Amino acid sequence: MRSTRAALLIAATALTPALLFTAPAFAATSASATPAASTTPVTPTPATACPATSSDPGTPVDEMTEDELRAAIQDILADENAGRGVLREANEALGGTVDAMRAFLETGCRTAQAEDDTVSVFRILGVATQNGDKRVIREVNDLLDARTPEALRAFLETGYALAQTEDDSVAILRILGVATQNGDKAVIRAANDALDAYTPEALSSFRWTGYRLAQAEDDSVYIVRMLTDPDISDAMYDAIQAVLDDGSPEALRHFRTVGQYEIDS
Template identity: 40%
Template structure:
């Protein structure tokens, strides 16, 4: 998705330049996806969620704070910042409410889709590739699930397959024993074996 340069209103600048809250990943993950480079991992309620706020009755100042908070939690060049900045630039309560009630969810879906595409761009294993393509064929919830959970499960699958393949290439008893121990130890042990352990046992 091609992003256009963003003109952030002066009132938004300080908050938008606050430290970005990046998506934290389990140790087994190969790394987070980037949105020029990382997609926003902001957890937001869906429009139908009981936790959704009553934006229509907020003051302009409170609406701005809500928008700026979402933008501050999202990386530069993300759709969340693009749409949020556009809403702020209109300087109307209607524009801010529309962003908070509708636009933020569209922005989050775009950012999540970009993040999944970024994962594919790193040429991952078969499991991660399959999970990413499945998410791209789905809806916003599928994309979020893939980024928060699915890709890590898929990475574990790929890692285990890689260890099994190494066992066929290095049939020594010592190597097989170390590989089997890693497979019995869970995702972190498998990842450690692939990154370090396999080079220590031949």
């Protein structure tokens, strides 16, 4: 893995926006390699997949009794992952005629399922757009152009996780490129561990949790070293003590990338 990573790292670093490298060479870059946004789930929980038959797989829907039809619909309603469209249509069918219940199980449930899946996909697109996740964005747009129930379900069940894994790995390679330039040892170590594991869970965990904590460790080390400067001003010394007392990842990052340059020397 690491033997091929050098080439990928060079490519990813080249793709990193120029603003990431505008700070002085001895300082951390002023922008994160990933946008600040809500964590993108690795694997969403798709709304209920509609059954083709009742809970008794040996009974075709068109041969089910009224009691069997009701039981099948109640099973769908009991699923905690059922989406709003499925719940709405299931309740309407349950309050209707035998023919309405049968129609729901045969076709209506899958139509409602496609509605719920479309909502889920649009939510994914919104987060991916916020995060700049190009593979997910491309796959979702292709999916919405086709918009077949089967394609929507396949994306939610398997395709999204695969696309998100690719985007997470690209983001981590960019993080690694910036960290290597800045000599941020904790970030480099944690990024390499995530890339060595290369599971959706490990990549997502580092991108949305581990990176922030590792960067805070490196920022803290950087700031503490500033105290060893024999020519440090009183204002800088006081500002460093204040940010170290705060100790939050956000305060450390801001001081390293912005705040220190605003202190009168």
